[in-house]
Amino acid sequence: xxxxxxxxxxxxxxGATYALIGSGFVVVHRVTHVVNFTQGTLAVFGGLISxxxxxFSIPHGLAEVLAVLLTGLIGLVFAFVTIGKRGTPPLTxxxxxxxxxxxxxxxxxxxxxxxxxxxxxxxxxxxxLGASIENQxxxxxxxxAIAFILLGIFFGRTYLGKGMTAxxxxxxxxxxxxxxxxRMGFIAFAIAGMLGGLAGVVTAPFSPISFSxxxxxxxxxxxxAVFGGLSSPWLTVVGGLVLGISGQLVAGYFGGSYQxxxxxxxxxxxxxxxHKSLSAEEAK
Amino acid sequence: xxPSMKRAIPTAVVALIAILIPLFLNDKTVYVQTVLSxxxxxxxxxxxxxxxxxxxxxxxxxxxxxxxxxxSTVSFNVPPLIALIAAPVTSAGLAYVLGxxxxxxxxxxxxxxxxxxxLLVGALMGGVPILGGGAGIVGIPSLGIGSLVVTGQLFFAxxxxxVLAVTMVVSRxxxxxRFGRGVRAVxxxxxxxxxxxxxxxxxxxxxxxLAGGCAGLVGGITAFFIPYVSAESFxxxxxxxxxxxxxxxxxxxxxxxxxxxVVVSVLVQALNTISNIPGTPPIVGLILQYAAYAIILxxxxxxxxxxxxxxxxxxxxxxxxxxxxxxxxxxxxQHA
Amino acid sequence: xxxxxxVVIRYGSAxxxxxxxxxxxxxxxVALVGPNGAGKSSIVNAISGVTPVASGTIIVDxxxxxxxxxxxxxADMSVDDNLRLGxxxxxxRNPAAIYELLPDLxxxxxxxxxxxxxxxxxxxxxxxxxxAGPDLLLVDELSLGLAPLVVADLANYLIELNASxxxxxxxxxxxxxxxxxxxxxxxxxEAGRIVASGASATLAADPQLSAAYLGGIEAAADRKRTK
Numbered sequence: 001x002x003x004x005x006x007x008x009x010x011x012x013x014x015g016a017t018y019a020l021i022g023s024g025f026v027v028v029h030r031v032t033h034v035v036n037f038t039q040g041t042l043a044v045f046g047g048l049i050s051x052x053x054x055x056f057s058i059p060h061g062l063a064e065v066l067a068v069l070l071t072g073l074i075g076l077v078f079a080f081v082t083i084g085k086r087g088t089p090p091l092t093x094x095x096x097x098x099x100x101x102x103x104x105x106x107x108x109x110x111x112x113x114x115x116x117x118x119x120x121x122x123x124x125x126x127x128x129l130g131a132s133i134e135n136q137x138x139x140x141x142x143x144x145a146i147a148f149i150l151l152g153i154f155f156g157r158t159y160l161g162k163g164m165t166a167x168x169x170x171x172x173x174x175x176x177x178x179x180x181x182x183r184m185g186f187i188a189f190a191i192a193g194m195l196g197g198l199a200g201v202v203t204a205p206f207s208p209i210s211f212s213x214x215x216x217x218x219x220x221x222x223x224x225a226v227f228g229g230l231s232s233p234w235l236t237v238v239g240g241l242v243l244g245i246s247g248q249l250v251a252g253y254f255g256g257s258y259q260x261x262x263x264x265x266x267x268x269x270x271x272x273x274x275h276k277s278l279s280a281e282e283a284k
Numbered sequence: 285x286x287p288s289m290k291r292a293i294p295t296a297v298v299a300l301i302a303i304l305i306p307l308f309l310n311d312k313t314v315y316v317q318t319v320l321s322x323x324x325x326x327x328x329x330x331x332x333x334x335x336x337x338x339x340x341x342x343x344x345x346x347x348x349x350x351x352x353x354x355x356s357t358v359s360f361n362v363p364p365l366i367a368l369i370a371a372p373v374t375s376a377g378l379a380y381v382l383g384x385x386x387x388x389x390x391x392x393x394x395x396x397x398x399x400x401x402x403l404l405v406g407a408l409m410g411g412v413p414i415l416g417g418g419a420g421i422v423g424i425p426s427l428g429i430g431s432l433v434v435t436g437q438l439f440f441a442x443x444x445x446x447v448l449a450v451t452m453v454v455s456r457x458x459x460x461x462r463f464g465r466g467v468r469a470v471x472x473x474x475x476x477x478x479x480x481x482x483x484x485x486x487x488x489x490x491x492x493x494l495a496g497g498c499a500g501l502v503g504g505i506t507a508f509f510i511p512y513v514s515a516e517s518f519x520x521x522x523x524x525x526x527x528x529x530x531x532x533x534x535x536x537x538x539x540x541x542x543x544x545x546v547v548v549s550v551l552v553q554a555l556n557t558i559s560n561i562p563g564t565p566p567i568v569g570l571i572l573q574y575a576a577y578a579i580i581l582x583x584x585x586x587x588x589x590x591x592x593x594x595x596x597x598x599x600x601x602x603x604x605x606x607x608x609x610x611x612x613x614x615x616x617x618q619h620a
Numbered sequence: 621x622x623x624x625x626x627v628v629i630r631y632g633s634a635x636x637x638x639x640x641x642x643x644x645x646x647x648x649x650v651a652l653v654g655p656n657g658a659g660k661s662s663i664v665n666a667i668s669g670v671t672p673v674a675s676g677t678i679i680v681d682x683x684x685x686x687x688x689x690x691x692x693x694x695a696d697m698s699v700d701d702n703l704r705l706g707x708x709x710x711x712x713r714n715p716a717a718i719y720e721l722l723p724d725l726x727x728x729x730x731x732x733x734x735x736x737x738x739x740x741x742x743x744x745x746x747x748x749x750x751x752a753g754p755d756l757l758l759v760d761e762l763s764l765g766l767a768p769l770v771v772a773d774l775a776n777y778l779i780e781l782n783a784s785x786x787x788x789x790x791x792x793x794x795x796x797x798x799x800x801x802x803x804x805x806x807x808x809x810e811a812g813r814i815v816a817s818g819a820s821a822t823l824a825a826d827p828q829l830s831a832a833y834l835g836g837i838e839a840a841a842d843r844k845r846t847k
Contacts, residue, residue: 035395081582081586088585088586091338091392092589094338094395095585096586098524100578102581103574106571106573106574106575106578107574109574110571110574162701166701169695172688173692176685176688176692177705178709178752179705179708215403215520219399219400219403226396261407261411264400264403265404267396268404271389272386272397
């Protein structure tokens, strides 16, 4: 029972990471129809930048916030490269983001080396229902929840957020009322950058991050986003949690090496099970 | 001279050059790897360009081909030649079976689906003992029949070249056949192809299996060439490189696959050489290997999205057409 | 208010609009009629700035807004949000004035636009365009796919808007009789060129014109009956 609780809680924190990264996929895909392969890369940027800022003795809190803002800026730069030129088809854009992630790996190795890095996080652990859980994991769950609420408010309540939703739902009408879809795309990339960065910032303290962490993070996030057909933020959160918890359970009861296999199989199964609705959305 | 002979001349010249190059190389590893990747890319280009689909996990089928050779020869004492023949068959078969569910996906989903397959193959290779476990498979015998054993890089260079030639001839025939027209129709519009009686899924499956077979054969040859197979032998970056080669060369053109493989390999080699010059700071080396490569890829995608072969080919054609027109009429200023 | 001079619009090598000149005075209500594919939508989209012109000039004296063909709702969003988004370019984003003008919209302000009937959506589209506070209203295919009674209501509303507020209106319409009834002046577009223009009454009375380009007003009426 105790073990089960630990698996579930750590599953939730990992799931929250996937959900954050997955929401990045969703935000960009909804507005631009591009699948942004750098979503995992941005998380790596977040973790590594926060590590560096902390090592310049910038205080906790400020360092993490700065790191998230910087990843937003990096997302914006990626946007200029990926969708700055008009008329680039989505699949070409995917390959461009693939190129950007290769480029970023070079940057990671050049600046931070190859060894996994864990920035200092919240130390200690809290005993919850008889199970000891690291504080940083609880913080991750809490901050992710706040991020999702803010995201929901942004798209559901603010004028800019509604404009982005409008650009996603009817680009023609959006253009007629004066919404610049490309600018909305840039903003989407910046938001996705912050979401990815946040995922890296909060999880790196308990799950050290390196130049090669980008692919597993991107795949986990994509798998979460697929639950929501790359367009529903809420189903992405559900997907992330399902993936995270089931992954931890598989790892806990069958061994860690099966965790990757389970996650990949789940991604394939979900995509194939949903292929009809997914390809309908792709065709739009 | 008839037109088909005329067209054959450049091909013959390229083939002759390709045959001559290995004679002048001390270390033929890069040559062999370049030609072998061209084989994979020709298959992939067929799948991506003609069937209009993307695979980010083509390395999975290379890995399976290599595994087929490594496991069958080392664990089951299968004669090397039979193992080599089994490699493309196994990969093509696996591609077919996986394709049944997988090819229902499209676009981004298929790209990520194939990537997931690649990572799954990697995870299995790292975890299952008979597939090498963490240590990999060593002791793969030399290629040969009975006591007649061939070794040496020159043999592999020509084997690879022969395989590439066969792949291109087969692919050319596939494209120009009735089936090939169906394949192109699927790339244009699946629903239109379906309504005119093209069996869409079966067509895509066949091309996927063909591309998988190409990759499997390459994996099989690689297993004999390197002779070592492990989970780390087929990283995702290799699969990405295949896609990059296909795109840079030009999707949906046979020669594009070859051109892409050669250009990217030469580029990577050049960057490696520069970064290995004594006195080069290690940081510069790193930047060259990752950054220059990525930046060139991005520039290609942005400014030559159709790829080298079609773009250059069209430019040459336009030039020739213009020259002909100019000599016939005086309307050339219309094209200004 | 609106001047088009020798406007040419191309899509690749195909010429959709070939040297069109149109002029609309402030406060006027003018129709642009013609068969499907004549280039009418290309012209309004060029005036709205979403379609580039190959050559020629378009001068709009003031702000324009478009009621697009097919109504183009933000389907998953409420009527209220649809209206507010219409004011993307302007500062005043309060739809209260529109609700006063179109009380029907106030009643369905919280409904999702995608769930409304065609006529209601057209009303939302008009309201959304008005949110931009336009001096010139471009209405692309007002009647398309709508029942005659609904069309009559919308037409009356636009006529009143033109009369009471002085909003200049360029109406693009396939239903020639409706267009001629609503607007005093009209241009007839055929295969990307203006083939006739002038007072609607004169155009309608020209038997040659109505037979050749307009399919005859009677024919239009027939079409309506068979619908």
